Amino acid sequence: MLSLRCPYCGVEAEETELAPGGEAHLVRQGPGSSDEDFETYLFLRENPKGVHFERWRHAHGCGKWFHAARCTVTLEVFGTYSAQVSAPPEDILAAIDARRPGWRREGPR
Amino acid sequence: MGMRRYSAFAVAREAARYHQGWARAWDSPAPKAHYDVIVIGAGGHGLATAYYLGKTHGVKNVAVIEKGWLGGGNTGRNTTIIRSNYLQDPSAALYEKARSLYETLSQDLNYNIMFSPRGVIMLAQTEHEVRGWKRTAQANALQGIPTEFIGPRRVKELVPIMNIHGPRYPVLGGLWQARGGTARHDAVAWGLARACSAMGMDIIQNCEVTAIRSEGGQVKGIETTKGAISCGKLAIVVAGHSGVLAEMAGFRLPIESVALQALVSEPIKPCMDVVVMANTVHGYMSQSDKGEMVIGGGADGFNNYTQRGSFQHVEETVRALCETFPIISRLKMLRQWGGIVDMTGDRSPILSKTPLGNCFINCGWGTGGFKAIPGSGWAMAQLVAKGEPGPLAAAFGLERFREGRFIDESVAAGVAH
Numbered sequence: 001m002l003s004l005r006c007p008y009c010g011v012e013a014e015e016t017e018l019a020p021g022g023e024a025h026l027v028r029q030g031p032g033s034s035d036e037d038f039e040t041y042l043f044l045r046e047n048p049k050g051v052h053f054e055r056w057r058h059a060h061g062c063g064k065w066f067h068a069a070r071c072t073v074t075l076e077v078f079g080t081y082s083a084q085v086s087a088p089p090e091d092i093l094a095a096i097d098a099r100r101p102g103w104r105r106e107g108p109r
Numbered sequence: 110m111g112m113r114r115y116s117a118f119a120v121a122r123e124a125a126r127y128h129q130g131w132a133r134a135w136d137s138p139a140p141k142a143h144y145d146v147i148v149i150g151a152g153g154h155g156l157a158t159a160y161y162l163g164k165t166h167g168v169k170n171v172a173v174i175e176k177g178w179l180g181g182g183n184t185g186r187n188t189t190i191i192r193s194n195y196l197q198d199p200s201a202a203l204y205e206k207a208r209s210l211y212e213t214l215s216q217d218l219n220y221n222i223m224f225s226p227r228g229v230i231m232l233a234q235t236e237h238e239v240r241g242w243k244r245t246a247q248a249n250a251l252q253g254i255p256t257e258f259i260g261p262r263r264v265k266e267l268v269p270i271m272n273i274h275g276p277r278y279p280v281l282g283g284l285w286q287a288r289g290g291t292a293r294h295d296a297v298a299w300g301l302a303r304a305c306s307a308m309g310m311d312i313i314q315n316c317e318v319t320a321i322r323s324e325g326g327q328v329k330g331i332e333t334t335k336g337a338i339s340c341g342k343l344a345i346v347v348a349g350h351s352g353v354l355a356e357m358a359g360f361r362l363p364i365e366s367v368a369l370q371a372l373v374s375e376p377i378k379p380c381m382d383v384v385v386m387a388n389t390v391h392g393y394m395s396q397s398d399k400g401e402m403v404i405g406g407g408a409d410g411f412n413n414y415t416q417r418g419s420f421q422h423v424e425e426t427v428r429a430l431c432e433t434f435p436i437i438s439r440l441k442m443l444r445q446w447g448g449i450v451d452m453t454g455d456r457s458p459i460l461s462k463t464p465l466g467n468c469f470i471n472c473g474w475g476t477g478g479f480k481a482i483p484g485s486g487w488a489m490a491q492l493v494a495k496g497e498p499g500p501l502a503a504a505f506g507l508e509r510f511r512e513g514r515f516i517d518e519s520v521a522a523g524v525a526h
């Protein structure tokens with residue numbers, strides 16, 4: 001079973017205690033944005049086979065949203081971090097570099 | 110390869126010579142340098158695409174490239190429910206085309222796919238579901254697809270082992286499609302593979318596509334673990350790996366890959382001769398010809414490429430089904446497995462041209478594409494052969510997400526089946 005450490009209350013929470021919230025760091029669109037912007041924001045997803053940044057909520061715990069960096073192939077968790085950032089912080093990226101040298105892809109965005 | 114027909118006579122002939130004369134059902138050739146069409150993925154949808162390309166459109170210089178073994182993806186991992194009682198017109202048309210092709214697929218392929226139109230009930234266990242299924246029955250009537258809303262007494266007649274008075278999930282009725290049912294999943298893949306091979310197509314297993322080559326916005330070929338192969342047209346039909354292949358082709362998809370699981374019990378005597386789906390509790394069950402109870406549950410909510418099950422899903426599914434089917438509470442479960450399903454935002458599939466010229470994609474069948482295999486292949490073959498979608502595929506283009514023309518099947522397909 002997947003378990004993630006909630007960065008707010010520090011609990012090592014099991015999958016059943018958490019609610020998944022999909023891909024992280026999506027850029028929100030609003031009035032005046034194009035159809036393409038909305039398509040990207042609402043529907044297009046990285047869906048990588050490998051390192052994935054995602055949102056989770058500690059639903060049956062403190063109730064707060066947070067971020068996690070996880071491998072979708074091995075289910076290895078590289079770290080969890082605050083919901084208040086729009087990109088993964090350096091220490092998380094360093095943790096991924098250490099485990100997956102050369103992982104950063106130039107995929108389509 | 111010339112295909113020797115299977116028949117009662119062939120069985121007798123082979124019995125007389127100790128079954129020494131059966132030929133391989135399909136060839137395993139090395140890849141050629143070029144094909145008119147390459148289909149990536151030898152699941153049901155890829156194989157059916159190739160089959161109808163040859164059968165309906167006369168395109169036979171075709172290769173189907175598979176990274177593992179044919180039918181080893183979701184096609185060999187699903188719970189084989191076949192039905193066409195969807196809500197929206199484009200889906201009903203596509204799934205009904207598939208269901209009706211299934212009726213004669215064994216004869217078509219000269220391969221017994223064990224289609225069993227035993228009937229499918231989708232239970233209504235809340236007032237909400239009662240209203241939902243009544244609405245679907247009305248929509249199906251307009252679409253010309255025979256379905257019917259039935260009351261709890263009729264449900265109990267059809268499924269005597271069901272407890273319709275459960276305290277948490279009483280059975281208030283159900284949507285009944287008498288012509289839905291099941292088929293043998295492996296046989297669908299094997300029968301299609303044999304028919305493709307007999308038309309001279311190459312099915313190349315243990316060959317992973319690692320890159321897609323293009324020039325001036327047109328697809329030119331693929332790189333594989335068995336070398337480079339060029340092609341006139343390319344069809345990507347890889348279910349859970351659609352995002353990976355789309356990235357190779359240089360575009361993104363409105364798809365997320367998640368795990369969906371199923372399990373089977375020890376075999377027991379025949380006790381249930383229809384398929385039952387209970388969407389409120391996320392569980393569905395049928396009895397296989399071997400007597401095993403085949404049980405499926407809900408999909409995970411997080412991105413995942415590991416084809417594995419997880420304990421809490423089994424617990425969740427079985428806990429809920431035990432109330433409705435008390436007799437299963439003492440059954441031993443034999444096996445549990447997972448498949449990686451490709452989920453779209455509107456829970457409908459994608460059959461589409463792509464931003465790359467002459468490259469087409471068929472994906473997004475998510476938790477419910479086994480039932481669609483022949484119809485999907487039929488419509489995809491038309492798209493690939495003509496370069497434009499026909500009437501069955503037209504509504505399922507990628508552009509629908511940008512244009513807001515969703516085919517919302519979250520009610521019909523939101524639960525896994």
Ligand SMILES: Cc1cc2nc3c(=O)[nH]c(=O)nc-3n(C[C@H](O)[C@H](O)[C@H](O)COP(=O)(O)OP(=O)(O)OC[C@H]3O[C@@H](n4cnc5c(N)ncnc54)[C@H](O)[C@@H]3O)c2cc1C
Pocket residue numbers: 149150151152153154155174175176177178179180181182183184185186187188189190191316317318319346347348349350354369370371405446447448449450472474475476477478479480481525526
């Ligand atoms: C547990 C479970 C239960 C289900 N129950 C039902 C049900 O009851 N009814 C129903 O209608 N549907 C059901 N489904 C859904 C159904 O199984 C799928 O929608 C359907 O089988 C998809 O078929 P496919 O041919 O698109 O994909 P697959 O059968 O997955 O085939 C895709 C193939 O592409 C190959 N591939 C991937 N990447 C590459 C590459 N780089 N190079 C070469 N090959 C590659 C894979 O190895 C795979 O064999 C269920 C699914 C699961 C997992």
Ligand SMILES: [Zn+2]
Pocket residue numbers: 006007008009010011058061062063064
């Ligand atoms: Zn918490």
